[in-house]
Every structure is written in structure tokens, then in C-alpha cells.
Amino acid sequence: MTVTASTPTDRVRGTTILDFRDVAMTFPDGTTALAGVDLTVARGEFVSVVGPSGCGKSTLLRIASGLEQVTEGDMTADTKRIGYVFQDATLLPWRDVSANVELLAELHGIPKAERKAKAKLAIDLVGLTGFEKHLPRALSGGMRMRASLARSLTLDPELFLFDEPFGALDEITRERLNDELVRLYTEKQFGALFITHSVSEAVYLSTKVVVMSGRPGRIVATFEVPFPLPRDPDLRFTAEYAELVGAVSHALRGDHS
Amino acid sequence: MTTELATAEPTTVASAGRVRAKTAPSRRSIKVWGPPIAVLALLIGFWYLLSMVILPVDRRFLLPPPHQIVTEGFLNGPVITDIIRSLGLTALVALSGLVVAIVIGVGWGIGMSQARWIELSLFPYAVVLQCIPILALVPLIGFWFGYDFTARMIVCVMIALFPMVSNTLFGLQSVDVSQRELFRLQHASRWTTLLKLQLPAALPAIFAGLRISAGLSVVGAIVGDFFFRRGTPGLGSLMSVYQSRLLASELFTAIIFAALFGVVVFWFFGVLRKLAVGRWYDTTRS
Numbered sequence: 001m002t003v004t005a006s007t008p009t010d011r012v013r014g015t016t017i018l019d020f021r022d023v024a025m026t027f028p029d030g031t032t033a034l035a036g037v038d039l040t041v042a043r044g045e046f047v048s049v050v051g052p053s054g055c056g057k058s059t060l061l062r063i064a065s066g067l068e069q070v071t072e073g074d075m076t077a078d079t080k081r082i083g084y085v086f087q088d089a090t091l092l093p094w095r096d097v098s099a100n101v102e103l104l105a106e107l108h109g110i111p112k113a114e115r116k117a118k119a120k121l122a123i124d125l126v127g128l129t130g131f132e133k134h135l136p137r138a139l140s141g142g143m144r145m146r147a148s149l150a151r152s153l154t155l156d157p158e159l160f161l162f163d164e165p166f167g168a169l170d171e172i173t174r175e176r177l178n179d180e181l182v183r184l185y186t187e188k189q190f191g192a193l194f195i196t197h198s199v200s201e202a203v204y205l206s207t208k209v210v211v212m213s214g215r216p217g218r219i220v221a222t223f224e225v226p227f228p229l230p231r232d233p234d235l236r237f238t239a240e241y242a243e244l245v246g247a248v249s250h251a252l253r254g255d256h257s
Numbered sequence: 258m259t260t261e262l263a264t265a266e267p268t269t270v271a272s273a274g275r276v277r278a279k280t281a282p283s284r285r286s287i288k289v290w291g292p293p294i295a296v297l298a299l300l301i302g303f304w305y306l307l308s309m310v311i312l313p314v315d316r317r318f319l320l321p322p323p324h325q326i327v328t329e330g331f332l333n334g335p336v337i338t339d340i341i342r343s344l345g346l347t348a349l350v351a352l353s354g355l356v357v358a359i360v361i362g363v364g365w366g367i368g369m370s371q372a373r374w375i376e377l378s379l380f381p382y383a384v385v386l387q388c389i390p391i392l393a394l395v396p397l398i399g400f401w402f403g404y405d406f407t408a409r410m411i412v413c414v415m416i417a418l419f420p421m422v423s424n425t426l427f428g429l430q431s432v433d434v435s436q437r438e439l440f441r442l443q444h445a446s447r448w449t450t451l452l453k454l455q456l457p458a459a460l461p462a463i464f465a466g467l468r469i470s471a472g473l474s475v476v477g478a479i480v481g482d483f484f485f486r487r488g489t490p491g492l493g494s495l496m497s498v499y500q501s502r503l504l505a506s507e508l509f510t511a512i513i514f515a516a517l518f519g520v521v522v523f524w525f526f527g528v529l530r531k532l533a534v535g536r537w538y539d540t541t542r543s
Contacts, residue, residue, distance in 0.1 A: 067438055084442050086435045094457050094537045107443040107453075135537050 017043045017078050017159050017191040018064055024072035024216075025059055032216035033059040037073070039210060039219060043158065044189040048202035049210045050252060056217030057195045061161050064193060077159060083152030083190075085165045089144035091136040091151075098123065098132040101150045108155075115154070122150035126180065142173035149181075160192040167197065178204055179233055186230040199248045203241065204231060211251040221251040321506045330510025339495060340511050344518060347491040350406065351478035351522075354413025358470055361414070362421020363463065369422075370429035370455065371447070380426075387419040391477075395484045404487035412481030417474040424466025428459025461538040464530035471522045479515060 018041040025034040033056035041047045051057050062068040063075050065084050091100045098119050105115035123129060126146040136144055145165060152160065166174045178201060185192065185205075196202050202209045203225055211221040223244065227235055235241050301323055308322040321329070330336055365383065369376040395412055402408035432455055440450045482493025490498070492515055499508040 065442055067441065082442075084439075086439070088435065090433065090435045090439050092436065092454070092457070094460075094534070103453075104443055107440065107445045107449065137537060137539070 015043055016040050019076045022073035023070050023075055026071045035216040035218050037219055041191045041193050043191050045208060046185055046192045046206045047208045047210060048194040048196055048206040049212060050196060050199055050202045051212030052214045055212045055214050057212060058163055061163050061193060061195050065161055079158040081155055081158045083155055083157030083160045085148055085152055085162045087163050089148040091144055091147055093136050096133050096135050097128060097147050100147055101154060104151055105154050118154045122153040125153060126150045141169050142177060145177060157190055160190050162194040164195050181205060182231045200245050203245050203248060209248055211248060223248055318503060318505050326506045326509045329506035336507050340514050343490050343492045343495045344514055346489055347478045350409045350413055351474040354410045354477060355417055355471055355474040358414045358417040358421050362418050363425045365422045366425025366429060369426050383419060383422045391415050399485055404485040409478060409481040413474050413477035416477035417470040420466040420469040424462045425459060428462030429455045432458045460534045464534060468526045471526045472519055475519050475522055
């Protein structure tokens with residue numbers, strides 16, 4: 001069995017792009033969200049974090065993006081090109097799909113022609129071609145998430161941060177978007193930190209799955225995912241996949257501690 | 258007088274809302290137009306009952322029957338000329354008051370949205386402005402600014418200002434947290450965030466405030482005028498003259514014109530709102 005449950009290691013396949021060292025986070029009201037978290041994401045590595053709700057998974061992501069500052073320890077991100085995908089699509093309702101996808105480039109002052117080209121490329125990449133002039137309200141939840149992904153892609157990120165992006169979608173849409181995301185990842189080889197509460201999603205997408213304990217959040221187990229990329233959708237029905245999902249779920253429930 | 262005005266407006270406003278709802282095949286239009294017309298017929302019937310049966314003849318001047326209002330008011334050349342001329346002045350006062358209220362109100366709202374301490378220092382005064390009876394200040398405003406255009410406009414601004422301030426602030430602050438963070442992550446400046454995120458997001462609320470303020474500005478223009486009774490007569494002065502001379506038919510005509518003007522203003526800003534934000538912002542009520 002290739003499953004390894006261990007304390008966090010520094011086994012990296014490329015150079016480190018995101019590095020948490022002994023990070024702790026205590027909010028002004030006194031609640032401790034994270035304690036002693038060591039976690040690295042290498043370039044081209046897809047790391048998922050699963051944990052019970054309220055364990056500080058999202059806080060981890062907010063620290064990585066710079067939205068929050070650590071209260072103890074160190075966080076370094078070795079790139080400025082960071083894509084952040086929110087829990088909901090956060091599209092601006094008054095802008096159509098292409099204007100929404102262009103937004104980030106627009107905020108960075110990229111000239112119109114160039115950002116239009118970038119947006120078109122990203123829209124094609126997520127399969128929204130033909131919907132450029134649609135307003136968000138005319139799109140399904142899955143399509144909005146695709147637009148949100150495309151928006152981040154225009155920054156050509158070296159590091160992607162995902163905050164439970166598919167949590168609100170139905171199972172079928174979610175699996176389809178997982179397949180698309182794996183395809184994008186295989187193609188672009190960005191580093192990724194993916195927060196989710198779905199173990200099967202985490203195993204399917206990632207090269208590494210990290211399990212966090214409840215409040216205060218700390219890392220209790222790390223699993224390397226051995227399956228080849230891009231993932232075959234039928235992987236979901238194999239015994240090896242089920243076994244790994246089972247092992248992660250056990251760790252999540254505390255059977256490993 | 259002013260209470261009559263205030264009650265006259267909402268009813269006409271409500272029926273206007275229904276009228277705008279649909280324009281479709283005849284059966285449908287009967288369904289839409291029929292009930293309000295039936296209500297109107299009932300009201301007119303009740304009016305005749307009061308005027309012709311219940312009131313004794315020597316007191317009928319208090320509530321002349323509708324046909325008398327038409328003949329003595331609407332079809333009476335000099336009266337209608339007076340009313341339309343003063344309506345023009347009132348409209349001008351209301352419109353300029355509204356423009357000033359929009360500029361001050363939106364600016365005030367934006368200012369307060371920029372920092373908590375600004376909001377804390379300025380919001381109480383917006384509330385005070387809303388709470389003090391403006392009518393009590395009218396004589397003072399007359400003292401300071403004379404009895405002409407400027408003074409009337411100031412009354413108008415004071416009455417119409419609050420909905421603009423509060424709705425702008427509410428709209429700017431109701432921006433989704435993650436959308437704000439989206440901008441923050443790109444290190445967007447305060448100004449860029451205001452222009453590309455907060456103001457567009459606040460537009461529906463601002464237009465809702467605009468509609469209320471527009472109605473209030475008409476009330477303000479008439480009320481100010483009604484109390485000043487000097488300078489060029491607006492609709493308010495004219496009403497006050499009709500009232501003092503017991504010219505009920507003429508008074509009713511003026512009131513109906515004021516109400517119609519209010520409806521037109523309300524309708525206009527409804528259309529404007531639809532053009533500006535209707536594409537992406539849907540309210541279930543039209």
C-alpha cells in the first residue's frame with residue numbers, strides 16, 4: 001500500500017512555493033484557529049486540506065493569500081502570481097462573463113487589448129465559449145464557478161488557493177468540475193492549496209492530502225496520492241481509490257491519533 | 258391641507274404602479290385595468306353621494322361634485338393657466354432641490370462609507386435632519402434666505418436629503434465581503450474599489466432612495482411655497498390663495514395637478530432605475 005500517514009514532511013518535488021512554519025493564529029477575541037501548523041506546497045504540487053468545519057482550514061488559506069497575518073510562526077509565499085478562488089463565485093452581477101473575467105487584469109492596469117485576449121483564452125479554457133455576453137444571473141452555479149476560475153486564470157497564477165470552491169454545487173456538476181480542474185492542473189502545473197470538506201474530492205484532485213484536527217487546527221496526518229495524472233474519471237470506482245479515501249476518512253475521525 | 262396632499266399621493270402612486278405592470282392583449286388589459294377603474298368609479302360615486310345627498314346645499318362648496326370641478330377648474334381657462342404656470346415654477350424648485358439633494362446625499366454617503374469615524378461623526382446629523390420638523394424651520398429659512406427661489410429650494414433639499422444619504426450609505430456598505438476581498442487581494446486602491454465595486458453595487462439602493470427623494474422634493478417644493486406665500490406664486494401659494502377664498506373647485510384642480518406631477522416624477526425615476534440597473538438587478542415588485 002502506498003498510503004503513508006506521517007507527520008508533515010518536507011518531501012518536495014520542486015522548490016517550495018508556499019511554506020508555513022509553526023504557524024499559529026489567534027483572533028483578537030481569543031479564539032485559537034491554528035496551532036503549530038507546518039505545511040509546504042511545492043511548485044506543481046496540488047495539496048488538499050480536509051478537516052472538520054471550524055478547524056481553521058479557511059484561515060490557513062486567508063493567511064496564504066495575505067488577507068490575514070499570522071500571530072506566531074512564519075508564512076512565506078514565493079510568488080506574487082496567486083489566484084484565489086472563493087467559496088462562491090463572487091462575480092460582479094452588473095458585468096457579463098467576459099467583463100468579469102477581465103476584472104483582475106483590469107485592476108492590474110493591463111491594457112484593454114491584452115486583457116481581452118487573456119480573458120478569451122481563459123474563457124475557452126474553462127469551456128464557457130459562447131457565454132461571454134451572459135450576465136451571472138443567467139448562468140447556473142457550475143457555470144458561475146467556471147467563470148470565477150477563468151477570472152483567476154487570467155493572472156496566470158503559479159499558486160492557486162481554493163476555498164471550498166465546489167461545496168455548494170450538486171454532485172454531478174462537482175465531479176465534472178473536478179475533472180476540468182485536474183485537466184487544467186495537468187496542463188498548467190501550478191501549485192495549489194485546496195480547502196474542502198469532501199474527502200473523495202480531495203483524493204481525486206490532489207497529489208497530497210493533509211488532514212487537520214478540530215479547533216485549534218493542527219495537522220494530524222499527510223497522505224501522498226499515487227495515482228497518475230491526468231486522473232481517469234473511472235478512478236473513482238477503483239479499490240485503491242476507495243481504500244485511500246477510507247484511510248483519509250479514518251484519520252479525519254481521529255482513528256490515527 | 259398638507260395632510261390632504263399627503264394622502265392624495267400614495268393612492269395615485271399605487272394605481273400608477275399597477276398600470277405600468279403590463280401592456281398585453283385586451284382580455285389581459287381588462288384584468289389589469291378593470292379593478293382600479295372600478296375602484297375609481299366607486300370613489301366617484303361615494304363623492305357624489307357626499308356632495309349631493311349628505312351635505313346640505315349651503316355647505317356644498319366644501320366638496321363640490323366632480324363635474325363642477327371639471328367645469329370650474331379644468332375647463333376654466335384663466336384658472337388652468339395659473340395652475341400650469343405655478344406648476345412650472347414648483348417643478349423647477351423640486352427638480353433643482355432634488356439635484357442638490359442627490360449631490361449632497363451621495364457625497365455624504367460616500368464620505369461616511371470611507372471610514373468608521375466619519376460615519377460615527379456624521380450619521381447622527383443625518384438622523385437629526387430627518388427628525389426635526391422642517392416646517393418649524395421654514396420661517397427661519399425665510400428670514401435668512403428671503404422668500405424666493407433659494408429659500409424654497411433649501412426647504413426642498415432638507416426634506417428630500419435623508420433618503421439619499423441613508424440609501425447611499427446602505428448601498429455602499431452592503432457590498433459582499435468576499436467581493437471586497439477580491440479587490441483587496443489585487444491591492445486595488447480605495448478609489449478604484451469605490452468606482453468599480455462599491456458604487457455599481459450601491460446603485461439599486463441609490464435609485465430606491467432617489468425615488469423616495471423625488472416624491473419628497475415635490476412635497477418640499479409645495480410645502481415651502483405654501484408657507485412663504487410671497488415671491489412668484491408656485492403651486493403651494495396658489496393653493497393657499499384658493500383656500501383662503503374658499504374656491505374649492507380650483508383647490509381640487511390644483512391638488513389633482515400636484516398629485517399627477519408626483520405620479521409622473523415617480524414613474525420617471527422608476528423607468529430611469531430600470532434602465533440603469535434593471536438589466537442585472539431584479540426586484541420582484543416592478
